[in-house]
Amino acid sequence: MVSGIRFESVSVAYGGQTVLDSLDLAVEPGEVMALLGPSGSGKTTALRAVAGFVRPASGRVLIGGRDVTRLPPHRRGVGMVVQQYALFPHMRVAENVAFGLRARKSVPKSGIPARVAEALEMTGMGGYAQRYPRELSGGQQQRVAIARALAIRPDVLLLDEPLSALDAQLRSGMLAELARLHRELPDVSLLYVTHDQVEALTLADRIAVMDRARLQDCGTPQELYRTPRTRFTASFVGNANLLPVTVGRGGVVLEGLALAVDTGPAAPGARATLCVRPHLLGLGDGPNALRGKVAEVQWRGSTHRLYVDVGGHRVKADVPELRQVPGPGTEVTLHFEPRDAVLLSAEVGDD
Incomplete structure (x- = not known):
């Protein structure tokens, strides 16, 4: 049966x-x-x-x-x-x-x-x-x-x-x-x-x-x-960077930094949350560059996890094991492809 x-x-x-x-x-x-x-x-x-x-x-x-x-x-x-x-x-x-x-x-x-x-x-x-x-x-x-x-x-x-x-x-x-x-x-x-x-x-x-x-x-x-x-799903199913942003035209704004992402039906000026998985962040120059200072580094075997302070927000990045590991206080640049970010309504899942 x-x-x-x-x-x-x-x-x-x-x-x-x-x-x-x-x-x-x-x-x-x-x-x-x-x-x-x-x-x-x-x-x-x-x-x-x-x-x-x-x-x-x-x-x-x-x-x-x-x-x-x-x-x-x-x-x-x-x-x-x-x-x-x-x-x-x-x-x-x-x-x-x-x-x-x-x-x-x-x-x-x-x-x-x-x-x-x-x-x-x-x-x-x-x-x-x-x-x-x-x-x-x-x-x-x-x-x-x-x-x-x-x-x-x-x-x-x-x-x-x-x-x-x-x-x-x-x-x-x-x-x-x-x-x-x-x-x-x-x-x-x-x-x-x-x-x-x-x-x-x-x-x-x-x-x-x-x-x-x-x-x-x-x-x-x-x-x-x-x-x-x-937001709850993003944080509970896997690791996620959840960044508060404002919807602009053709993207979002994070602490004055314009980022190109798909905003879907969100109206310009609306508050939202940008979700980017740590393994989708690259180290070095690229699209949607996030510049900040390394706060902590964790070795995880095949990868290093970097905790980077970007405009008052701590961003996690999982990058392939590094030969030269940036120490705390080192300025680095992270980046991500527009297709690798998801925009969540600030109201959904926040109450």
Whole structure:
């Protein structure tokens, strides 16, 4: 069965405080949707509303076109993976994976071993069925948790910060494994909650950016990174220089400096914010030159990050590793191509 998820004006409140405010969002069948945002943004509440662990104060949640708003969790056809694995320490791996199948009684007892073996093979844990969780690494325990969620053959898979307890190297490997799993399960929709932009950019087909209980933006990783719609999106999805400017004719003005950029429908004289990604700034003369003094330099292996004071604004530039590194106080020139800047309304995302 191919199922998607739809939120229709879903609001959730705790103790009179709205923690999810009128969410309208559709996760297409077979799509990976990341809910990305800081703590308290409403992303986990949205996921729990799909799982059935919180009941909306208003609105509807649909899975595969079916209204599940009032259904108990075990009747929704969802699998869920959480941050802390939630494995039973007294059960072997195979017993943990079988737990959901036994609880739901959706599979004959005789069919459970085959389902367990299938899920363990899919997650690369086929040889660990008789081990206890304490005998596994953190990454292996998370694979078992994923296998348990997959064993019930869910219509949708919910993942709530599933990699945050792992170190950086393990996270990278597990991201690759999740991407592989999704290729093997193209009919299963994934709703993936994270505060980590790298996870969202790497795994998701689309990203829904959440802040202060509301949906702020939604699009493909490339859309949100290259053409963010709000200041919040620009700053939360990747690094960004956000500079206050005034719209002129044929460009913008930054502290008296005219810069050639596409101003779109913005009217001359309007306040706006210019967004330029650090890696799109070059060092040396070029179009849209920004002159200033180096405040700080950070070596990052293949690149140097320069922090340059330009007209009272600190501008970040990621440039290829330098043989001669300009020290603090050195005057330098940065530049960027007109096509590499995005103009954001000063009002959108600023309140």
